[in-house]
Amino acid sequence: IQLTQSPSSLSASVGDRVTITCRASQAISSYLAWYQQKPGKAPKLLIYAASTLQSGVPSRFSGSGSGTDFTLTISSLQPEDFATYYCQQLNSYPYTFGQGTKLEIK
Amino acid sequence: EVQLVESGGGLVQPGGSLRLSCAASGFTFSSYWMTWVRQAPGKGLEWVANIKQDGSEKYYVDSVKGRFTISRDNAKNSLYLQMNSLRAEDTAVFYCARGHYTFDIWGQGTMVTVSS
Numbered sequence: 001i002q003l004t005q006s007p008s009s010l011s012a013s014v015g016d017r018v019t020i021t022c023r024a025s026q027a028i029s030s031y032l033a034w035y036q037q038k039p040g041k042a043p044k045l046l047i048y049a050a051s052t053l054q055s056g057v058p059s060r061f062s063g064s065g066s067g068t069d070f071t072l073t074i075s076s077l078q079p080e081d082f083a084t085y086y087c088q089q090l091n092s093y094p095y096t097f098g099q100g101t102k103l104e105i106k
Numbered sequence: 107e108v109q110l111v112e113s114g115g116g117l118v119q120p121g122g123s124l125r126l127s128c129a130a131s132g133f134t135f136s137s138y139w140m141t142w143v144r145q146a147p148g149k150g151l152e153w154v155a156n157i158k159q160d161g162s163e164k165y166y167v168d169s170v171k172g173r174f175t176i177s178r179d180n181a182k183n184s185l186y187l188q189m190n191s192l193r194a195e196d197t198a199v200f201y202c203a204r205g206h207y208t209f210d211i212w213g214q215g216t217m218v219t220v221s222s
Contacts (some may be wrong), residue, residue, distance in 0.1 A: 019177075033208060035151075042201055042212035043151065054210065086151055090207045094167040095153040 001025050001089050005098035011106040016077045020101045022070040022087035031091035034063055034072045037100075038083045046085075047072065077103075108132035109210055115216030121193050122220070127183040128202030128213055136160075136180040139206035142187050144198035145215075148212050152198075155187065156206065169195075192220045 002025040012018050022032065030050040035043040045054045047063035050070055060075040074081055082105050089100040114126040128140070141156040155166045157177040163174050175188040184201050197220050203209035 030208065035209075037151075042215060043209070044212075045208060045210050048208040084208070088151075088153070093165045095156075097151040097153065100150045 001028060001092060001096055003087055003089055003096055003098035005087060005101050007101060008099065009102045009104065011104050012077055013106045014077050014079055018074045018077055018103065020072045020085055022098050024068045026090055027067045028089045030066045030092035031089055032070050033088045033090065035086045035088065036083045037086065043086065110204065110211055110213035111198065112213040112216040115200065115218045117208055117219045117221065118192055119195060119222050120220055123190045124192065124218060126187040126189065126200055126216060130183045135183040138204050140178060140185045140201045141205065141209060142176060143201045143203055146198045194220050196220050
């Protein structure tokens with residue numbers, strides 16, 4: 001299953017609302033997770049089961065979607081949110097990741 | 107503290123072998139699926155393999171099937187990845203992660219470089 005994220009890169013300002021899209025090449029129900037990765041660090045789980053917020057993750061992060069189309073929304077960007085974001089499908093093996101979306105400061 | 111610590115990375119020649127280890131602490135290791143994920147320099151994440159709690163089920167990405175073997179020792183709270191017939195394209199940071207459908211804990215990663 002291929003995952004296509006859009007956009008591949010995004011420039012935004014602190015306080016902006018940002019949406020990242022992940023499209024699956026076939027239906028994956030709600031078996032989708034979102035991760036945040038900062039340079040030189042391991043990924044951090046943000047959202048699982050498409051819309052469930054991982055414990056300890058700020059509520060400005062939210063996820064939605066099912067089937068083939070999914071979104072990650074950050075309601076009000078904070079300085080610490082500038083990073084690369086990946087979606088991942090866990091519906092069938094191999095558990096593929098999207099190519100990533102790099103969120104940069106405008 | 108819940109923690110995963112990888113080790114065993116390094117420089118290896120094409121065709122060589124390497125064994126990665128991941129030491130778990132702070133949680134009941136035997137209760138969780140475990141996973142290896144890798145990231146080539148400047149590239150995205152790639153799921154590599156996972157293993158069930160008792161080791162009875164193992165799954166691999168096609169590109170490593172027949173060359174890599176995932177295993178675990180629950181008595182030692184450790185996860186392993188035996189990598190044989192290494193290729194230049196296997197060069198990556200390898201992360202171990204806890205979980206099957208959610209990878210909620212990750213190690214810091216260990217770098218594997220395949221080069222002559």
